[in-house]
Amino acid sequence: MDILKQLNIDHGNVAQMLDILDKQLNNVHEMKSTDFDLMRDIMYYMTRYPDRTHHPLEDLLIHKLIEHDSSARKLGENILSEHEGLTEKGQIFLDMLVQVTDGAMVLREQIEVAGRDYVAFLRAHMEKEDKHLFPLAEKTLSHRDWTEIAQAIERRHDPVFGPMVDDQFRALYDFIQQQTV
Numbered sequence: 321m322d323i324l325k326q327l328n329i330d331h332g333n334v335a336q337m338l339d340i341l342d343k344q345l346n347n348v349h350e351m352k353s354t355d356f357d358l359m360r361d362i363m364y365y366m367t368r369y370p371d372r373t374h375h376p377l378e379d380l381l382i383h384k385l386i387e388h389d390s391s392a393r394k395l396g397e398n399i400l401s402e403h404e405g406l407t408e409k410g411q412i413f414l415d416m417l418v419q420v421t422d423g424a425m426v427l428r429e430q431i432e433v434a435g436r437d438y439v440a441f442l443r444a445h446m447e448k449e450d451k452h453l454f455p456l457a458e459k460t461l462s463h464r465d466w467t468e469i470a471q472a473i474e475r476r477h478d479p480v481f482g483p484m485v486d487d488q489f490r491a492l493y494d495f496i497q498q499q500t501v
């Protein structure tokens with residue numbers, strides 16, 4: 321599949337995950353019952369697919385872009401460093417949720433702060449890519465560049481939205497299906 325198209329589809333899927341996290345974080349804030357298993361599964365997904373497949377693909381695209389157009393360096397380097405920040409923030413939030421679902425006591429406020437920070441950071445990040453990075457890549461990169469990017473990375477299927485749902489994400493998949501009915 322066309323790489324840019326896949327990246328856009330990924331963004332739509334991630335946005336859906338962030339909306340679910342937002343609702344659950346509202347429950348955390350309002351002291352309502354919260355589905356921490358669901359939040360943990362979302363963060364497992366985020367650290368497994370977007371962090372390991374989507375972001376590395378964008379990183380390759382950025383390096384190609386900078387090769388062609390040095391004025392893209394500032395934007396590109398900013399996005400590369402945000403990818404590192406996202407991985408770190410995501411892992412911290414995931415670790416917290418694993419603790420909760422394992423029965424440890426974690427302050428609701430602590431969960432809310434880490435969760436809101438992650439959601440806001442990732443939304444702003446994707447908006448930057450949608451508005452600036454992707455249009456620039458579409459304008460600048462050649463067919464050959466896209467082929468080289470595709471060849472340089474091992475394309476993995478999305479374990480939730482891809483052709484096969486991974487067992488680990490069955491509950492998350494079912495939740496999303498119910499939501500969209």
Ligand SMILES: [Fe+2]
Pocket residue numbers: 331374378446449
């Ligand atoms: Fe992205």
